[in-house]
Amino acid sequence: MQDTLATLISALLAAGLYATMSYGLALIYGVLKVINLANAGVLMLGAYVTWWMWDAFHVDPLLAPIVVLPLFFLFGIVLERVAVRRVIEQEPIVSLLLLFGVWLILQNIAYAIWTGDTRSIETPFIESTFKLGGIQLAWPRVYVFVAGALTLAVLQLFLTKTQFGRAIRAVSQDREAARLAGIDVERIYAVAFGIGIALSAFAGSLLSLLFPFGPDFGQALQLKSFCIVVLGGLDSFVGVAFGAILLSLAEAFGLRYMAASLQNLISFVLLVVVLIAFPKGIAGIIRSLRRV
Amino acid sequence: MKTSTRHLAAALCAAAFSLCAVAAPLRPTAADNGPDEIVVGAALPLTGEESRIGGFYKAAYELAVKEINDLGGVELRVYHRKIPVKLIIYDDKTDPATSRNLYERLAVQDHVDAFLGGYSTELVQAQTVVPQAHQIPYVNGGGAATEIYHRGFKTVFGVLSSIENLAYSECDFIEQMQAQGKLPKPLKMAVVWENTSHGKDFVAGLSARTKQKPQNYKIVLNEAFDLHGKDFTPLLQKVKATDANAFMSDAHLDDYITMQRQYRQAGLHHAYVTYGARGPEKAARDALGDSVNYIFAATWWNSQIPNAAVRAFDDKWAKAYPKIPQEWYAALPYETARTLFIAMTEAGSVDKVKVTEALRHIDIRDTIIPGGHIRFEADGQMVAPFVVTENLPGGKVVIVYPKSESTGSAVLPVPSN
Known part of the structure; x- marks a missing residue:
């Protein structure tokens, strides 16, 4: 019983982490219909900026998002204006390759600046743990979970309660209709891309509290993010959150009976099954249930 | 007409042969004064x-080459003189396919006389097909998995003792501690290992010893x-569910750092904790601080080995690279290059067959490697003892095994916080 509870809590905490690193990907796909292959590079840079502020200026890594979010929002806007906008109307493969190229550039910049050394942040908070009903939990994992849940709440509020958020949703549903209604679609693209990149960098900043990293950081997580976004439905944050929970539960409980080396296999089997059986993901299932 | 064509053809042939005669000895042969330089090449993971x-x-390779060149080069008997070494290093970007291609380039375009190996089992495994294909002697200090040497490659040699042997060294130490009552008997081990030939060798060593004892x-x-x-965390939960009193992991540096952090966060504690060859690295201490205390490691080398050759190497390294710590990653490649140069000296030439033969029979006694002795087994891999170290508070690392090389006694069982 204790083991099952520990596995459940661990899975939920991992879900918070998985969801946080997937929101940016989902937002960018939802609005621009572009798969952001540079997501892993942005995760990595978010981690590096957090580490660099801590290492060079002794800035508490918990405060790093204050700098990371606006910095990467601006970076996202610039990237959209300079590169993505030029290919957005072309075949999907063009934007895919473009952002893959951006990822490689970011990776090589990181190698040039910080070398390939494994970096990690070490603070008393990162080492801190507490016990809940006999189960030992790490504070950083709880923090990441809470940050993920708050991000989801803020995003939902932003998209449903603000004028700009409604405009973003309108563009994601039908860009031509939104244009006809007087929405500046290009501006929405730039801001949505900026928010998506900022969310990915924020996730990277949170991940630096949990994992050591180097310029290749984010590769494995990127694959997991794709699974979650497909599971959740490509353009729904609530779906992404459910996708993250589903994946982390499948991994955690699956690995109780399977070898740990099969952890990634679980993600990819889920991805294939969902693509075949429910191509619109959890969000699609919820929508069809509502219609019924 | 036919005659003139024949004459023209003959003249062209003669011209071609004359050109060949001028162009062929780009690198002089034994009949001459010998080559201007000995070309040695390697592809290393400089990025990635x-x-x-x-x-x-x-x-380390550059230090070894500088050292031999400062003495005039490698003494080659057939030319009655010393010939300097030219070292070519390419970046394989930590990619096995690139690594293999770069060794091909070293063989075909750079016409190397011998290869020095790269680092990590995966890369060494990929690159060693090239020396076998071109029959060029290859010595590495970066691939320890037995799989590399069990393919019957005749020109491939490695100065890293096998991971199975690493496991045996740790077991020898554990048995000593059991005899002293510092560890329980039997030691119940939770063994987790990276899914590579490196990890497989580790678990094979532990399984063999468990079967034996x-x-x-x-x-x-x-x-x-x-x-x-x-x-x-799911893996560590499985560990937690067992009644193990030893946590035996075989991991690369980044996995060691991640796993040890999560091990601590999960509140795990065992009487004996090891990550195989990883443990005392500066990068791990920087990343984990006091969480690395009391971790045991079996490594191919340690700068504290009480031996005059090691002290001399420490001094040389500190002088050449004051900012790079003396870890085994420095010592083993240095000794790898030195082994190749000694083999060339013993062969008396850079003839590939002779150098390979010299490597096969080499017996070097004044080395910095634990046990001080370099000699290859029939499969090309060296068998040498490992040193077992323990991380202690205050950034200290002590050698606890073998007794002849120990610099302190082991703190066991691992204290709980």
């Missing part, structure tokens, strides 16, 4: 996941994990 360690290998060991968990993993 293993770039930190690749940097050590580059620095069931009164000393019991494996209560035997599980592989993916290299460069991110979330080891």
